Amino acid sequence: xxxxxSDYENARQSFSSDSSSKPSSPASSPxxxxxxxxxxxxxNGLSKLTLAHEIVMNSNFQMKSIDLPxxxxxxxxxxxxxxxxxDCLEAQLNKDPPEYDHALLLLGEIKEILLSxxxxxxxxxxxxxxxxLDLDLIQQQAEHNAIDIHKLAGYIITLxxxxxxxxxxxxxxxxxxxxxxxxxxxxxxxxxxxxTMDMVNFTIQxxxxxVQQCSVDYERSKFQDFLNKQPNALDHTTQWxxxxxxxxxxLWPSSEPSSSGTNGSSSLSLSPSSVLNxxxxxxxxxxxxxxxxxxxxxxxQSRLQKLQQRLNQQRLVAYLMLIICNIGGTTxxxxxxxxxxVKRVIMVxxxxxxxxxxxxxxxxxxxSVKVCSEISQALVERGYPELNNExxxxxxxxxxxxxxxxxxxxxxxxxxxxxxxxxxxxxxxxQKSIPVPGGLEPIQAELEEIGSQYVCIIKYNRQVYGPFYSxxxxxxxxxxxxxxxxxxxxSP
Numbered sequence: 001x002x003x004x005x006s007d008y009e010n011a012r013q014s015f016s017s018d019s020s021s022k023p024s025s026p027a028s029s030p031x032x033x034x035x036x037x038x039x040x041x042x043x044n045g046l047s048k049l050t051l052a053h054e055i056v057m058n059s060n061f062q063m064k065s066i067d068l069p070x071x072x073x074x075x076x077x078x079x080x081x082x083x084x085x086x087d088c089l090e091a092q093l094n095k096d097p098p099e100y101d102h103a104l105l106l107l108g109e110i111k112e113i114l115l116s117x118x119x120x121x122x123x124x125x126x127x128x129x130x131x132x133l134d135l136d137l138i139q140q141q142a143e144h145n146a147i148d149i150h151k152l153a154g155y156i157i158t159l160x161x162x163x164x165x166x167x168x169x170x171x172x173x174x175x176x177x178x179x180x181x182x183x184x185x186x187x188x189x190x191x192x193x194x195x196t197m198d199m200v201n202f203t204i205q206x207x208x209x210x211v212q213q214c215s216v217d218y219e220r221s222k223f224q225d226f227l228n229k230q231p232n233a234l235d236h237t238t239q240w241x242x243x244x245x246x247x248x249x250x251l252w253p254s255s256e257p258s259s260s261g262t263n264g265s266s267s268l269s270l271s272p273s274s275v276l277n278x279x280x281x282x283x284x285x286x287x288x289x290x291x292x293x294x295x296x297x298x299x300x301q302s303r304l305q306k307l308q309q310r311l312n313q314q315r316l317v318a319y320l321m322l323i324i325c326n327i328g329g330t331t332x333x334x335x336x337x338x339x340x341x342v343k344r345v346i347m348v349x350x351x352x353x354x355x356x357x358x359x360x361x362x363x364x365x366x367x368s369v370k371v372c373s374e375i376s377q378a379l380v381e382r383g384y385p386e387l388n389n390e391x392x393x394x395x396x397x398x399x400x401x402x403x404x405x406x407x408x409x410x411x412x413x414x415x416x417x418x419x420x421x422x423x424x425x426x427x428x429x430x431q432k433s434i435p436v437p438g439g440l441e442p443i444q445a446e447l448e449e450i451g452s453q454y455v456c457i458i459k460y461n462r463q464v465y466g467p468f469y470s471x472x473x474x475x476x477x478x479x480x481x482x483x484x485x486x487x488x489x490x491s492p
Contacts, residue, residue: 005219009061012063024406032311035485036490042417043149047353049169049218049222049223049299050220050299052211052215052218052219052222053205053215053219053300053301055204055208055211055215056208056211056212056215056460057300057303057456057457057460059087059208061204062201063197063200063201063204064197065193065197067477080130083228085102086182086186088102089102089103089106089182089185090181090182091098093149093181093182097145098145100138100139100142100147103142103149103181103185104135104138104139105144105191107138107152107289108135109137109189110133110156110188110189110192110243111130111133111135113196114129114160114163114191115130115157116130116199117163117195117199119384122288122334124132125176129159129422132152132155133152133155133156140153150179150181151180151268153181153184153185153188154176156188156368157176157188159173160172160175160188160191160192160195161173163195164191164198165177165195165198165202166196167198168194168198170195172191174187174259175187175188175191178355191415202232203287212347212411215464216460219417219464220464220465220467223464223468226285227468234295234296234468234472235296236292236293236294236295236296236473237295237296237297237468237469237472238439238476240282240473241275241276241279241469241476242280242476243279243282244276244279244282245270245275245277245476245477247278248270248275248278250268257357270477272470272473272477275473275477276462276469276473277425277426279294280425280458281418281421281422281425283297283304283308283334283422284304284308284311284418284454284484285308286304286306286308288301288304288305290311296461296465296468297461300457300461303453303457304454304457306451307454307457309354310450311417311447311450312354313347313350313353313354314413314443314450315410315413315417316346316350316353316391316402316448317343317346317347317350317443317446318400318413318417318439318440318443319402319407319409320342320346320367320371320402320408320411321339321342321442321443322409322412322413322439322442323345323395323398323399323409324342324371324375324395324400325424325442327375327391327394327395338374338378339442340373341374342374343442345367345371345372345374346367347364349363349366349367349370350363360403361403363395363447364399364400364402364403365400367399368395368399368400369398371395371399372392372395372396375395377389381438412439413439413440416437416438416439416440417440418446420434420437420439420440420450422445422449422454424454424455436448
């Protein structure tokens, strides 16, 4: 239904008023030349934005060490450099008298890493580490060939045992069994790398609540910095909203001519919220391989793509279950065990449907054969005759026709899924239960989970980038308002 005139006026005033003086209403800078340093600074800013966003949106987010491909050039170079360093260390220690230049470098690095594990207030332990690993004193001992490398290594291992997470206890214990200096220090550094990553991930978990409290303003500020340096950074977002306006306008009833004879503009009847929600719904059927993603959604692209893939699988399950239940009739469709069993069979056969080599047509044929067998078996077990050839052919034909875009079952299920997602976006209270439309009962649990995650992403995105969307929609929806009024007043 068309919004009332008062609703429209409120929306028009909100989106057409000048908000440039408001701190929450960002505006892009005029075009200017961007230096290389500015680009590097912008890239760093976007990296921080992406990291903050991942910490907020992904409760399981963790930093991981980069594992280079076995045959890659980077890995070979890294291995050669590391091998050269350890060979040089071993050659220095085997001299008579030994040289400790490389050993001192390692001890200095180890000292800095151990100190980084300390929290504020551990001054006593900090002083102890600085005293035992006093590089000036160790340098003097090395000059007089009085350095005890094994004693220093033992102290380091003892500290590592105190600092490490329980999952690293076995690795630290293994260090005590090593006697040769070079292998020992090599393994010490390996375990320290693991401990450092553990500390980083612990810190991420610790600061997550604090990041969540200020994440909206932080991400918006970082994106505004990016926009200041890249004035065209909202081009894809603008195009995305333009397409959404066109789609909503095509579905929206044309405005009736006013009493003064002025022809209404369909764009003036559109609610900005309906345009934005329609744009969000488009993301569930977006071609992420060929269409550029709106800049404001780049940090969520992988999440949205995974949700889309999961939803597409559930679409197919819903198509097939509706057909099967209609063929099987109330006798079988009312049996939860039968429906659950058939659904599990379908889910197994649809695994890998997002792979490039997935053959939908062949998979549907396989599903039809398996489903016919399951239905016949279920009917026989309950004293009914099994499916005859005619019914089997009918069921197979309906299942295989699902691949066609204009299939009526496919259209029906897609419309109901879109309606469900649209209703979820429109509800302010996320705790409120949204009824699942008829025909989607077999995928209700999966659909509710996907919908909940989808709405969480969208509502957070709206919080962060709402002011940017407002500016774009203000121009797209209401820029012709003054032009329309002027044209009407000049008309004879």
